[in-house]
Amino acid sequence: MTEESASNKETRELYSMLHQEYTIMTEYRMLQTENLHGIYVIPSYESSFLWYGVIFVRSGLYEGGVFRFTITLPEKFPDDETPVLTFVSNLYHPAIDASTGLLSLREVFPMWDKKRDHVWQILKYLHIIFDNLSIKVPANTEAACMYKTNRKFFMQKVRECVVTSIDHIYDDPPTEDKHYITFKPYDPDIHEKAKDIMLTAFKPTEGATQGMSWVQQGCYQPFSKEETMS
Numbered sequence: 001m002t003e004e005s006a007s008n009k010e011t012r013e014l015y016s017m018l019h020q021e022y023t024i025m026t027e028y029r030m031l032q033t034e035n036l037h038g039i040y041v042i043p044s045y046e047s048s049f050l051w052y053g054v055i056f057v058r059s060g061l062y063e064g065g066v067f068r069f070t071i072t073l074p075e076k077f078p079d080d081e082t083p084v085l086t087f088v089s090n091l092y093h094p095a096i097d098a099s100t101g102l103l104s105l106r107e108v109f110p111m112w113d114k115k116r117d118h119v120w121q122i123l124k125y126l127h128i129i130f131d132n133l134s135i136k137v138p139a140n141t142e143a144a145c146m147y148k149t150n151r152k153f154f155m156q157k158v159r160e161c162v163v164t165s166i167d168h169i170y171d172d173p174p175t176e177d178k179h180y181i182t183f184k185p186y187d188p189d190i191h192e193k194a195k196d197i198m199l200t201a202f203k204p205t206e207g208a209t210q211g212m213s214w215v216q217q218g219c220y221q222p223f224s225k226e227e228t229m230s
Contacts, residue, residue: 062093
């Protein structure tokens with residue numbers, strides 16, 4: 001290979017890498033514009049291919065649960081397989097593999113199409129599975145069976161997951177990644193000031209109803225302050 005050919009190859013590789021990074025950040029920007037109540041996601045500080053997430057379940061059988069997850073993008077994203085969503089929190093659910101924590105996406109993304117499919121759609125599906133537990137091809141067959149035949153046992157397992165998620169909400173992060181989502185116990189000297197600043201700075205667009213959400217002192221149930229400008 002000549003020196004010129006090697007230089008051209010390096011240029012193409014650099015362009016490909018930058019283009020991929022731009023595509024990933026565009027995906028994240030799209031996610032931020034969607035209406036994903038109770039879901040918070042941020043790319044890892046160390047790798048844009050790993051995203052940290054947490055969902056506050058606000059209704060349904062899993063109400064009150066605070067479940068952590070990660071999203072892993074494939075090496076050749078978006079020209080590759082479907083991204084992988086893995087629950088870090090223990091979760092008893094028909095769509096979630098009990099041993100790996102993997103969310104089954106086969107029903108909604110049998111093949112990833114970069115022109116049609118986006119990461120925010122995976123998170124939309126994440127909302128759906130907590131409301132609709134009737135999964136055609138369950139990843140956890142026991143959970144699917146118990147949901148249909150022994151609802152009392154199923155609910156007991158679900159409540160255990162919800163309680164455990166709350167018990168571990170203040171755990172130390174398992175990584176030193178600066179973007180790992182952490183929570184701290186309520187401190188009025190810190191959190192009241194932060195809330196006041198947020199509410200002062202918040203200016204909804206004219207004619208629109210918008211709101212801000214936070215977690216109420218002493219519980220893990222998010223609530224919102226809505227304001228309407230006319």
